[in-house]
Amino acid sequence: MHPLVNILLQPVIAALMLVVALALWELGTAAGERLLALPRLVAAGDAAEVERLGRRRIQRVDVITRIGPMLGLMGTLIPLGPGLAALGRGELDILATAMSVAFDTTVLGLLAGIVGFVLGRARRLWYERALEHIEAAAPAGERA
Structure with missing residues (x-):
């Protein structure tokens, strides 16, 4: 079983790097979204589009929030087996290499999770406020 688990380390690290890159991408997307896209959507008054877009973007960061720490934990546990075996042999x-990989993947996984969590919370707030502004601006006969 150990050889199979050891084979997983490189794909886990690659997936973790992808999730971290996606988290950083989402940070940039969120900045443009907050400063440009949301004000335009509110001005257009299209509540359905705001809900659709908000749901999609919140789901993306929710995936990052969950997957990042999971991959970080896998990247922590996988090298510990060979590292502990090397300790038993005095190597x-x-x-030291195994522990470095373990700690680095933990930190990256948690970083991705933190970014995803903060963006998810912020986006929920932004989209709720946008919907409130659209509703407040709608004529009394159009409000649900």
């Missing part, structure tokens, strides 16, 4: 350099 401290292998243990």
Whole structure:
């Protein structure tokens, strides 16, 4: 079983790097969304479009929030087996490398999770406020 688990380390690290890149991409997207896209949507008064877009963007960061820490944990646990085996043989350099990989993947996974969590909360607030502004601006006969 150990060889199979060890094979997973490189794909886990690659997936973790992808999730971190997506989290950083979402930070940039959120800045443009907050400063440009949401004010335009509110001005257009299209509540259905605001709901659709908000739901989609919140779901994206929710995935990052969940997947990032999971991949970080996998990247932590996978190298610990060989690292502990190396400790038993007195090979401290292998243990040091394994521990570095373990800690680095933990930090990156948590970073992605934090970014996703903060963006998710912020986007929920932004879209709720946008919908409130659209509703407040709608004529009394059009309000639900």
